Amino acid sequence: MTIDKNQLENELVKFYKQSDVPAHLQESVLYSLTAGGKRVRPVLFLELLEAFGVQLEKAHFQVAAALEMIHTGSLIHDDLPAMDDDNYRRGKLTNHVKFDEATAILAGDALFLDPYYVLASCDLPAEIVVALVRELSFASGSLGMVAGQVLDMEAEGKKLNLAEMERLHQLKTGRLLTFPFVAAGIVTEKSEKSIRQLRAIGELLGLAFQIRDDILDVTADFDDIGKTPGKDVLEEKSTYVSLLGLEGAKNELSKDLTEVKKLLTELSNFSGEEIFKLIDSLELK
Ligand code: GRG
Numbered sequence: 001m002t003i004d005k006n007q008l009e010n011e012l013v014k015f016y017k018q019s020d021v022p023a024h025l026q027e028s029v030l031y032s033l034t035a036g037g038k039r040v041r042p043v044l045f046l047e048l049l050e051a052f053g054v055q056l057e058k059a060h061f062q063v064a065a066a067l068e069m070i071h072t073g074s075l076i077h078d079d080l081p082a083m084d085d086d087n088y089r090r091g092k093l094t095n096h097v098k099f100d101e102a103t104a105i106l107a108g109d110a111l112f113l114d115p116y117y118v119l120a121s122c123d124l125p126a127e128i129v130v131a132l133v134r135e136l137s138f139a140s141g142s143l144g145m146v147a148g149q150v151l152d153m154e155a156e157g158k159k160l161n162l163a164e165m166e167r168l169h170q171l172k173t174g175r176l177l178t179f180p181f182v183a184a185g186i187v188t189e190k191s192e193k194s195i196r197q198l199r200a201i202g203e204l205l206g207l208a209f210q211i212r213d214d215i216l217d218v219t220a221d222f223d224d225i226g227k228t229p230g231k232d233v234l235e236e237k238s239t240y241v242s243l244l245g246l247e248g249a250k251n252e253l254s255k256d257l258t259e260v261k262k263l264l265t266e267l268s269n270f271s272g273e274e275i276f277k278l279i280d281s282l283e284l285k
Contacts, residue, residue, distance in 0.1 A: 148172025
């Protein structure tokens with residue numbers, strides 16, 4: 001069974017369609033939320049739930065939406081002049097270019113805070129909601145994505161070794177990609193041991209995703225992927241491609257994706273055809 005993408009899209013925009021949200025903020029947030037993201041993280045979460053035999057309900061789509069809201073906010077802030085200073089993302093003007101810098105900062109702020117309102121309002125048992133709130137904050141705040149972004153800024157002009165790069169990306173990209181795995185374990189009330197297994201799989205997929213991003217940064221036609229070359233390309237920062245070579249990075253990506261699939265098949269009560277397809281779609285030949 002495939003998930004209802006329309007329901008995900010509806011949940012994602014619903015919060016900002018409320019008349020109490022100021023019109024200018026509404027326009028800016030909705031611009032980025034509907035700018036053509038692949039929805040990898042929320043789709044992974046929903047597919048994982050299905051793979052564990054869960055009948056999807058509105059609350060699950062709300063958790064998925066909360067996750068994509070944080071991701072979108074991080075992209076808006078990442079593109080700001082004080083960060084990557086990018087003019088284009090997903091083939092469209094970045095939020096601060098389309099609107100202005102203050103609006104983009106506030107749109108990001110909204111997208112970092114509103115997910116907790118959405119989570120706290122969804123119809124799931126209170127212990128599950130608390131665990132989800134804790135995990136989403138862990139993934140995105142000073143122990144997760146924000147920490148990774150700080151390490152990334154500090155790495156400018158330096159050559160990192162593989163272990164330092166892995167740490168940086170585990171935080172910057174990996175934590176939020178791990179959330180769907182841990183959250184699926186929380187929602188299905190898995191044992192601590194199973195949640196540890198799910199976290200390890202998510203971390204490996206997070207790493208694979210970053211290797212993929214580094215490969216695309218050097219191989220993709222930027223017009224095709226709709227973004228301008230990142231600072232790592234322009235400033236010759238350490239990337240998986242610079243450390244492993246293009247072929248080495250592609251091999252590492254393929255090896256990690258194969259391992260992710262193997263680890264998933266070892267989970268009990270898991271039947272995830274759609275997840276395997278999604279993981280295969282991340283391969284770069
Ligand atoms: C306060 C949560 C918070 C964050 C602020 C700016 C910042 C700190 C962190 C930046 C994090 C960042 C931009 C990581 C890059 C992750 C990455 C590989 C993004 C691309 O993800 P895709 O391919 O993008 O899923 P689409 O466009 O499909 O949504």
